[in-house]
Amino acid sequence: MSRLDIRPLTPDHSFGARISGITWETVEDEAVRQQVRDCFEVSGVIIFEDIEPSTEMQVAVSKIFGPLRDHVIKNMNRIDAPNVPGLVSIGSRPGEGTIVEVGGKQLADYVPWHFDACYTEQLNRAGLLQIVEQSADGGETGFADGVQIYNALSPEWREIAEGLEVIYFQGNMHHNQRYGLADDFRLIQLMDSSKRVIEEAKSLPRAVHPAVWQREKTGEKVFHVSPWQADGIYGRENEEGDAQLEELIGQMHAVVQPYWHHWQPNEMAIWDNWRCVHSAGGHDPAYARDAHRTTILGDYGLGRFENSRRPAPG
Ligand SMILES: [Fe+2]
Numbered sequence: 001m002s003r004l005d006i007r008p009l010t011p012d013h014s015f016g017a018r019i020s021g022i023t024w025e026t027v028e029d030e031a032v033r034q035q036v037r038d039c040f041e042v043s044g045v046i047i048f049e050d051i052e053p054s055t056e057m058q059v060a061v062s063k064i065f066g067p068l069r070d071h072v073i074k075n076m077n078r079i080d081a082p083n084v085p086g087l088v089s090i091g092s093r094p095g096e097g098t099i100v101e102v103g104g105k106q107l108a109d110y111v112p113w114h115f116d117a118c119y120t121e122q123l124n125r126a127g128l129l130q131i132v133e134q135s136a137d138g139g140e141t142g143f144a145d146g147v148q149i150y151n152a153l154s155p156e157w158r159e160i161a162e163g164l165e166v167i168y169f170q171g172n173m174h175h176n177q178r179y180g181l182a183d184d185f186r187l188i189q190l191m192d193s194s195k196r197v198i199e200e201a202k203s204l205p206r207a208v209h210p211a212v213w214q215r216e217k218t219g220e221k222v223f224h225v226s227p228w229q230a231d232g233i234y235g236r237e238n239e240e241g242d243a244q245l246e247e248l249i250g251q252m253h254a255v256v257q258p259y260w261h262h263w264q265p266n267e268m269a270i271w272d273n274w275r276c277v278h279s280a281g282g283h284d285p286a287y288a289r290d291a292h293r294t295t296i297l298g299d300y301g302l303g304r305f306e307n308s309r310r311p312a313p314g
Pocket of ligand 1: 115
């Protein structure tokens with residue numbers, strides 16, 4: 001009999017799962033670990049419920065999926081935990097975060113749709129998040145599936161997207177976002193760590209990733225564009241290319257069927273960073289919020305730094 005309870009994320013979404021039954025005993029059981037990995041391959045997003053809310057458990061669950069890697073950006077806020085590379089804190093104290101206004105509402109720690117590390121050549125396998133300090137008004141996390149987005153695009157837009165590579169630049173954060181920014185977006189306050197990250201980005205090369213790629217095992221095509229940090233269409237950095245990327249991201253926003261997670265105590269969430277995009281909905285700047293994220297090593301092999309082609313395999 002299974003030692004886990006695995007259920008669909010919701011009745012209405014084509015991706016995602018919920019798992020309960022992860023304990024210190026089951027997390028070390030290889031049969032359970034394989035069951036979780038199999039679920040992840042199929043689902044793309046897993047919400048772990050009724051799980052011990054500790055750094056130790058977060059690391060143990062992360063390692064089901066692979067070794068941890070450090071965060072690429074030096075100026076991320078790291079949590080000092082022995083032998084845990086890349087455990088970062090994402091959040092802010094009351095009034096001290098990056099604050100933006102969207103839809104007439106001020107939000108702290110708001111991050112639009114993106115995949116992590118798009119600005120490097122290597123896409124980590126996954127990120128695993130737990131909320132260590134919840135803001136009183138929620139601070140929801142959105143997840144969306146690139147397979148769903150691809151399938152929902154019109155045949156014309158699928159064909160356009162399949163021919164494109166998108167350039168990413170880490171410095172295109174917040175007010176520097178170039179595509180898909182809400183018309184009424186306004187920057188109110190930029191937190192010091194964001195300023196440092198934007199400054200650090202100036203010394204980093206840009207990266208290039210395909211707008212669509214195909215999953216080997218299932219043959220599914222994945223629309224995988226990060227509006228946050230996109231810097232143009234490779235080989236077409238001109239007015240016409242910029243207009244097409246803006247329109248393509250508009251199409252993505254029109255068809256995406258996101259799942260917004262309302263965090264409950266004792267939960268963690270992992271997402272497939274090769275397949276999904278995610279978003280932080282933001283919260284009332286009057287509250288604190290803190291999320292801890294691990295980064296799980298891996299690569300899908302299709303990205304590159306600009307002007308540095310990878311050698312062919314073998
Ligand atoms: Fe992220």
